[in-house]
Amino acid sequence: MFSQAFLHFLIGLSLAWTVVGVLVLLGLFIRDYRQGKLW
Amino acid sequence: MTADPVISVSTGWAVVIGLGLLWVALGWWWGRKAQTAEGFILAGRNVGMSLGTATAMATWVTSNTTMLAPVLALTLGVWGMVAYATASFGLMLFAPMAMRICRTLPQGHTAGDFFNLRYGRAGWVIFLLITMLYSLSWLVSMAIAGGDLLQALAGIPFIQGMSLILVVCVLYTLFGGLYAVIGTDFIQSLIILVGIVLVGSLVVMRLDFDAAYTHLRTVQPSLLKFVMPAALLAVFNNMLFGFGEVFHNNVWWSRAFAMRPGIAPKAFFVSGLLWFPIPIAAGFIALAAGPMGINIVESNQTGPLVAATVMHDAGLGAVAGLVILVVLFCSMASSIDSLLAATSDLLVKDVHGGLLGKKLPERNFRRITGTVICLVGVVAWVLAAPHWPIIEALFISGPLVASLIWPVIAGLFWRKINRRIVLVGIVTACVLGVTAYFLMGWFTASLVGAAVSMLFTISARFIHPQPVAADLTS
Numbered sequence: 001m002f003s004q005a006f007l008h009f010l011i012g013l014s015l016a017w018t019v020v021g022v023l024v025l026l027g028l029f030i031r032d033y034r035q036g037k038l039w
Numbered sequence: 040m041t042a043d044p045v046i047s048v049s050t051g052w053a054v055v056i057g058l059g060l061l062w063v064a065l066g067w068w069w070g071r072k073a074q075t076a077e078g079f080i081l082a083g084r085n086v087g088m089s090l091g092t093a094t095a096m097a098t099w100v101t102s103n104t105t106m107l108a109p110v111l112a113l114t115l116g117v118w119g120m121v122a123y124a125t126a127s128f129g130l131m132l133f134a135p136m137a138m139r140i141c142r143t144l145p146q147g148h149t150a151g152d153f154f155n156l157r158y159g160r161a162g163w164v165i166f167l168l169i170t171m172l173y174s175l176s177w178l179v180s181m182a183i184a185g186g187d188l189l190q191a192l193a194g195i196p197f198i199q200g201m202s203l204i205l206v207v208c209v210l211y212t213l214f215g216g217l218y219a220v221i222g223t224d225f226i227q228s229l230i231i232l233v234g235i236v237l238v239g240s241l242v243v244m245r246l247d248f249d250a251a252y253t254h255l256r257t258v259q260p261s262l263l264k265f266v267m268p269a270a271l272l273a274v275f276n277n278m279l280f281g282f283g284e285v286f287h288n289n290v291w292w293s294r295a296f297a298m299r300p301g302i303a304p305k306a307f308f309v310s311g312l313l314w315f316p317i318p319i320a321a322g323f324i325a326l327a328a329g330p331m332g333i334n335i336v337e338s339n340q341t342g343p344l345v346a347a348t349v350m351h352d353a354g355l356g357a358v359a360g361l362v363i364l365v366v367l368f369c370s371m372a373s374s375i376d377s378l379l380a381a382t383s384d385l386l387v388k389d390v391h392g393g394l395l396g397k398k399l400p401e402r403n404f405r406r407i408t409g410t411v412i413c414l415v416g417v418v419a420w421v422l423a424a425p426h427w428p429i430i431e432a433l434f435i436s437g438p439l440v441a442s443l444i445w446p447v448i449a450g451l452f453w454r455k456i457n458r459r460i461v462l463v464g465i466v467t468a469c470v471l472g473v474t475a476y477f478l479m480g481w482f483t484a485s486l487v488g489a490a491v492s493m494l495f496t497i498s499a500r501f502i503h504p505q506p507v508a509a510d511l512t513s
Contacts, residue, residue: 001256001260001263001264001265002116002117002263002264002265004248004249004252007117007248007252007263007323007326008248010117010319010323011239011243011319011320011323012243013316014239014316014317014319014320014323015236015239015240015243015316015320017313017315017316017320018232018235018236018239018316018317018320019232019236020313021096021232021313021316022229022232022233022236024092024309024313025089025092025093025096025225025228025229025232025313026229028088028089028092029089029090029093029225031088031089032087032088032089032090033089037087037088037299038087038089038090039072039082039083039085039086039087039090039218039221
């Protein structure tokens with residue numbers, strides 16, 4: 001069976017990873033905007 | 040708790056109309072950049088990393104991701120969520136293919152250009168049939184999901200809600216082409232990610248994990264099983280379904296063509312990485328239903344119901360429905376607009392231009408592209424209105440799209456191939472895959488389709504292979 005600790009880890013990791021996703025998209029957008037490379 | 044409307048009808052209308060007007064206004068604003076047919080269809084072939092990554096990620100987040108992931112978690116447990124997350128591998132593996140696509144077809148417009156080049160007219164027609172079935176069933180299932188969502192959350196009648204969502208998406212795609220689609224995708228992707236984090240975090244904060252785990256172990260132990268054959272099959276089946284969807288469909292090929300040189304491989308890889316946790320972050324909340332005593336009457340309402348309950352308990356009852364509606368509307372719109380654009384591109388370029396031999400005039404290209412987008416929207420409406428279980432057609436298309444995985448890879452990377460064997464393999468894989476769907480179950484169909492097609496495609500490499508055409512003139 002999947003352990004409780006593993007479930008904790010999986011859920012925590014997925015939420016943290018999603019937060020990182022938001023930051024990555026914003027960071028890329030700011031970089032592209034400053035360099036005039038959006039589209 | 041039963042599934043009563045979470046927000047008032049007037050709030051539901053206000054949110055959808057408000058967001059809809061925003062997307063349409065942005066679509067009109069960005070659409071001014073599309074001065075040529077190429078600009079309208081491929082956003083000037085100059086899309087950068089941020090917008091490229093966001094559009095790939097947002098398009099792949101559908102209402103299925105946010106609403107089906109909890110259902111899979113509820114029925115197949117931990118492996119159910121992980122099974123869904125493997126669909127991200129398709130985006131990541133498309134990265135090297137995007138590089139090759141841009142090199143093989145530097146002035147390409149659609150995935151149909153590739154199938155015509157490598158597999159001739161017969162291959163082109165087979166591809167068009169499969170992709171139209173898949174794309175239309177995806178589009179229609181999104182429209183139906185939108186109508187169901189507005190009815191469940193706000194009590195808006197199905198036909199009205201479904202019609203409104205389709206009209207909004209058709210309008211901004213009509214005004215702005217791929218510029219509008221990609222621009223709105225960026226905003227929608229941020230809203231989706233923030234919404235998922237908000238709801239997921241609230242569930243984590245309010246759930247007693249020890250009690251929840253004990254409850255699951257006692258009452259629903261199968262959801263925690265490490266070895267669950269059906270779930271393990273689902274993992275690989277979904278992965279191959281994902282490969283087939285991404286590798287063949289014009290939604291992704293058009294993005295590869297639209298991005299600036301060198302950007303597409305990086306954008307697709309990063310988008311896959313960012314997409315991976317979403318089914319897990321959205322799905323795990325279903326595991327909280329039992330421990331929290333939430334009565335699930337309809338399984339496809341699991342996600343919104345748990346989210347609404349948790350937010351209500353946290354004192355955010357007034358905004359719970361609003362957040363859920365906005366996130367789900369964004370996830371649907373980000374896919375519907377892409378499907379409208381990509382499907383109409385195929386009809387304009389491949390059917391109107393290729394099969395019927397008519398040129399797309401530069402002077403009034405908007406009249407033709409606009410007509411086709413509206414036509415696709417009307418067909419989607421007609422198929423969605425009776426509320427048939429079109430999602431079944433989408434799942435049945437799993438083996439069909441999986442049958443195209445190896446022909447696409449072979450066509451991009453091999454120098455010699457026996458076309459006829461590949462095409463026979465695609466048809467055979469489709470037949471056997473659909474048979475497996477009905478006789479053995481949905482979690483085997485894409486596996487069968489991909490395996491059969493693989494055998495034929497590998498044979499085509501060694502049995503009387505012919506050099507592949509370098510361009511459409513040879």
